Amino acid sequence: MKVVSDRFVPGRRLRVAIVHEWLDTYAGSERVLEQLLRSYPEADVFAVVDFLTGPDREMLRGRKVTTSFIQRLPGARKRFRNYLQLMPIAVEQFDLAGYDLILSSHHAVAKGVITGPDQVHVCYVHSPMRYAWDMQAEYLHQSGMERGLRSLYARWLLHRLRGFDVRSANGVDLFIANSRYIARRIRKAYRRDAEVVAPPVDVQRFQPGHDTRRDYVVVSRMVPYKRVDLVVEAFRGLPDRRLLVIGDGTEREKIAALASGAPNIELLGRLPQDALLRTLQQARAFVFAAEEDFGIAMVEAQACGTPLIVYGRGGAADIIDPDAGPPTGVLFDEQTPEAIRNAVWRFERDEALMTPERCRANALRFSPDAFARGIAEAVARALDEARRNGAPIPATDSQPIFHRHGAL
Known part of the structure; x- marks a missing residue:
C-alpha cells in the first residue's frame, strides 16, 4: 500500500503499518503481533520473510504480508537466518511513505525501517x-565460533549489526519495552528511555483447576541459557519432591543423563496444549532458572493459580514483586542448585500464603486487554506530541479497536 496524494485530506483515517522481524512460527513475538493486528485491524503488515503455514497463519486473518527480497533468495524458507547480514538492508527497502504510524515489533532489525519527519515510529x-x-x-x-575464520x-x-542497531534507534520516536529489564537494556544500548508495557498472555485459556497440587514443574525449551540442568x-x-520436566531441545540428552537414576524426576517432552494446561493446574509450583x-x-x-519459584533477574522481577502485596512466588538470586533448593524450602514455609486466587x-495484570x-x-501520547x-497526522479514527480479553 502506498498512498501519498491524499495524505493531507481532512478527516481521513490514520494509516498504520506494522513491521515484524520474520514470520516462521507462532511464538512470543507473534503473540504481540496478533494483538497489535486486533487493535489496528486495518494495518498493513511488513516482514523480512513470511513462511507461516497451517494454523499458525490464522493469526494474520487473511492479511497479505509485504516481504523483503530475502523471501526470494535461495534456501530462504529453511535457512533465512543465514541472511542476517542482509536484513538491515532488507528492512530499509520497505516503502512506508504512505503511513502516519509505524509500529515495529523488534528483536533484531525491524526498527531499522526508514521513516519521515511527519510519521510516528513506535517500537515495541x-x-x-x-x-x-x-x-x-x-x-x-x-555456536562453536570462538576461534578461526568463522x-x-x-x-x-556482529560489530556491523551493533552499528546499525544504534544508528537505527535514532529513527524511533517512542520505545516501549516488554519489561523493566529490557528498558534497562535499551538504555544501555541506545541511551534512550522506554515505557514498559508487558506482552499479552492468554490468561483466559489458562485457568485454575480443581485437582490436588502435588508436583513441581519446569516448562522450557532445552537450550543452554534456559538452565533446565540447574x-x-x-x-x-x-x-x-517430584519434578516434571516439560519441553525439548538441543540439551535433551544432557538433561536426560542428569535425571537418570533419580526416580523423582520425570521428563515428559513436549506436551499438547491441553495436557500442558492440566499439568500446570495440578502443579504445586512452577520452577524456572x-x-x-x-x-x-x-x-x-500464575493464571492457573500456580506459585512460582524463579530466578530473580530479568522479567521475573516484573511478574513477582516482593513489595507489591501478598506473595505469589519466591525469587532466588543465584543460578545454582543450592539456591533453587533453598528457594523450594522458603516456598514450602510460606506456601499457605500463595493461594490460587x-x-x-x-496474572490478570498481563491480559491481552491490559496490553x-x-x-x-x-501511541496516543506519541501521536499527540507529533x-x-x-x-x-489525522486526529479522527486514531484510537485502536479494543477487544475484551474474555472474547479473544
Missing part, C-alpha cells in the same frame, strides 16, 4: 539483539 522491543550486545561471548561459545567473520558481522540438579538433592526478557510461561502458570489475580490499553495510551510539533 522484545529485546535488543542479545547476540550482538552483552551475550556475544555466550553466542560465539554455543569466528572472525561472526565478530565482524533445576534437575537441584531436585536430585530433593528426592522426596533462566534470565528471561519477560517470561510468558511464568504468567501462564492471589496467583490468578497477579492493548497500554499500547493505545503510549501533532503539537506540526506533523499533519
Whole structure:
C-alpha cells in the first residue's frame, strides 16, 4: 500500500503499518503481533520473510504480508537466518511513505525501517539483539565460533549489526519495552528511555483447576541459557519432591543423563496444549532458572493459580514483586542448585500464603486487554506530541479497536 496524494485530506483515517522481524512460527513475538493486528485491524503488515503455514497463519486473518527480497533468495524458507547480514538492508527497502504510524515489533532489525519527519515510529522491543550486545561471548561459545575464520567473520558481522542497531534507534520516536529489564537494556544500548508495557498472555485459556497440587514443574525449551540442568540438579538433592520436566531441545540428552537414576524426576517432552494446561493446574509450583526478557510461561502458570519459584533477574522481577502485596512466588538470586533448593524450602514455609486466587489475580495484570490499553495510551501520547510539533497526522479514527480479553 502506498498512498501519498491524499495524505493531507481532512478527516481521513490514520494509516498504520506494522513491521515484524520474520514470520516462521507462532511464538512470543507473534503473540504481540496478533494483538497489535486486533487493535489496528486495518494495518498493513511488513516482514523480512513470511513462511507461516497451517494454523499458525490464522493469526494474520487473511492479511497479505509485504516481504523483503530475502523471501526470494535461495534456501530462504529453511535457512533465512543465514541472511542476517542482509536484513538491515532488507528492512530499509520497505516503502512506508504512505503511513502516519509505524509500529515495529523488534528483536533484531525491524526498527531499522526508514521513516519521515511527519510519521510516528513506535517500537515495541522484545529485546535488543542479545547476540550482538552483552551475550556475544555466550553466542560465539554455543555456536562453536570462538576461534578461526568463522569466528572472525561472526565478530565482524556482529560489530556491523551493533552499528546499525544504534544508528537505527535514532529513527524511533517512542520505545516501549516488554519489561523493566529490557528498558534497562535499551538504555544501555541506545541511551534512550522506554515505557514498559508487558506482552499479552492468554490468561483466559489458562485457568485454575480443581485437582490436588502435588508436583513441581519446569516448562522450557532445552537450550543452554534456559538452565533446565540447574533445576534437575537441584531436585536430585530433593528426592522426596517430584519434578516434571516439560519441553525439548538441543540439551535433551544432557538433561536426560542428569535425571537418570533419580526416580523423582520425570521428563515428559513436549506436551499438547491441553495436557500442558492440566499439568500446570495440578502443579504445586512452577520452577524456572533462566534470565528471561519477560517470561510468558511464568504468567501462564500464575493464571492457573500456580506459585512460582524463579530466578530473580530479568522479567521475573516484573511478574513477582516482593513489595507489591501478598506473595505469589519466591525469587532466588543465584543460578545454582543450592539456591533453587533453598528457594523450594522458603516456598514450602510460606506456601499457605500463595493461594490460587492471589496467583490468578497477579496474572490478570498481563491480559491481552491490559496490553492493548497500554499500547493505545503510549501511541496516543506519541501521536499527540507529533501533532503539537506540526506533523499533519489525522486526529479522527486514531484510537485502536479494543477487544475484551474474555472474547479473544
